[in-house]
Amino acid sequence: MRTVTKDNITDVFMGYFGPDTDPRLREVMASLAKHLHAFAKDVNLTHAEWQKGIEFMEWAGEISDKERHEFVLLSDVLGLSSLVDMINSVPEGTSSSVLGPFHISGAPDIPFGHDMKRDYEGEVLLARGRVTDPSGNPIEGAKIDIGQTAPNGLYSSQDPDQDTYSFHGIQTTGADGAYGFTTVKPVSYTVPTDGPVGDILRATGRHPWRPSHLHYIITADGYRPLVTEIFPDDDPYLDEDTVFGVREDLVMKYVEQTPETFPDGYDLSGSVDEPYLVADFDLKLVPLT
């Protein structure tokens, strides 16, 4: 009889694998089992702790649905999502960063100059820049999937009072690679704390805040897709983003401008009569190899 022990269980586990197992799957599962088993042995995990872990996962499953992704949030607050971003980042391009659990697909196309702020309260932010290759050449036809919270700190997917796609839109660049739109100045917000991930944060004395940001997902034929977000440099949570999403090159300055400088070509052109902010940020894509 094969005797399974705590010393050989990882080998026994791998010995169960069939000969036709995909080599990459074998590699991933071998490392997963090695680290999972080493974790349990390193801390001498008790039955009661194991049971808590199971109940945690079951609760995360129960609270999840099409719009609530507690396992993504768990990965985010454990630093796994950011680590995967960093492992797969390409130094020639703009850094990637976490997408987070609130992204919704199917946002409407918006033209250059579109206003996403509408009647919401808050400072006008004009966000603009160019999508380029690593040498700075403009990329035409790049699609930028834009998303942010409303001024109440909630994404539309979390907030029944918002339209499905409020503060979301997809803009396509022209020959000059330029994008540009107006919105409301993003706010710092907390990740949801009413589920098991909130329990972890409380139990470990962590706050649930993220620095304010704009999400951009950029796709263009022939280039690696880029999932990223940009942060203003004066946000109080920049040093301690609860999901570890801040990268040095994604931090930029909102520059305040007087109303008369507001450019043409925007829905709000001619109607801005207060100082407004400008977020100028170029997005560098890396060609597919």
Next chain:
Amino acid sequence: MRTVTKDNITDVFMGYFGPDTDPRLREVMASLAKHLHAFAKDVNLTHAEWQKGIEFMEWAGEISDKERHEFVLLSDVLGLSSLVDMINSVPEGTSSSVLGPFHISGAPDIPFGHDMKRDYEGEVLLARGRVTDPSGNPIEGAKIDIGQTAPNGLYSSQDPDQDTYSFHGIQTTGADGAYGFTTVKPVSYTVPTDGPVGDILRATGRHPWRPSHLHYIITADGYRPLVTEIFPDDDPYLDEDTVFGVREDLVMKYVEQTPETFPDGYDLSGSVDEPYLVADFDLKLVPLT
């Protein structure tokens, strides 16, 4: 600004912890983060693989309910459940083994000699033994929560055609520490393969079989609870239990007996007219310290 990198993310993660964090929670989370991050780095986990993992967990959550515990099954087939058993086992007592995802609470009390087989087809198995301390002294008032599958390989919690507690019961030992009941000879069975865990088994070329067994959960005042299961030594899956539950001291022999030897004191006494099997197994509990 604090720059998070793949080299410092584990330290940054621990740096977020509050000073009042429970020391054991800090220890467990530090090891979990260390191994989780090392896993992602060791295999250079891609975004697509991460996404598959998230979808796996979400599916496991969706398929789980009060009677289906896919996260327990995942822990079982990854060897984690068995490893936790082995980490916490006490050499002086009977080995513990996995409870599995099908246990139901609240089984009815059954007297010594009770027949759980009733009208089900199959060989009669008489299971008996004593609950003792490590020196072999009988333990009075020990409760044995007994469970097994029906001959179709399904637990009552999986099978709408069975009564809620068929093949389940709780027996309390008398002054001699003895337990005894009749049932049907257990069968090898497969864990459920219609969920994400089934997908893992198929993708890695693993079979879903468990060797046949009887589950015993034994509790007694002043002793460590024991969750275990016993296996006949002729089961074809003894060497490759898909949940790694077999321990040397839990393997025993079903001894065939002629009908006229059937003992008094059992519901079936006097009515057995075919050869029957005997599973004699003593259960050693370890005092609480």
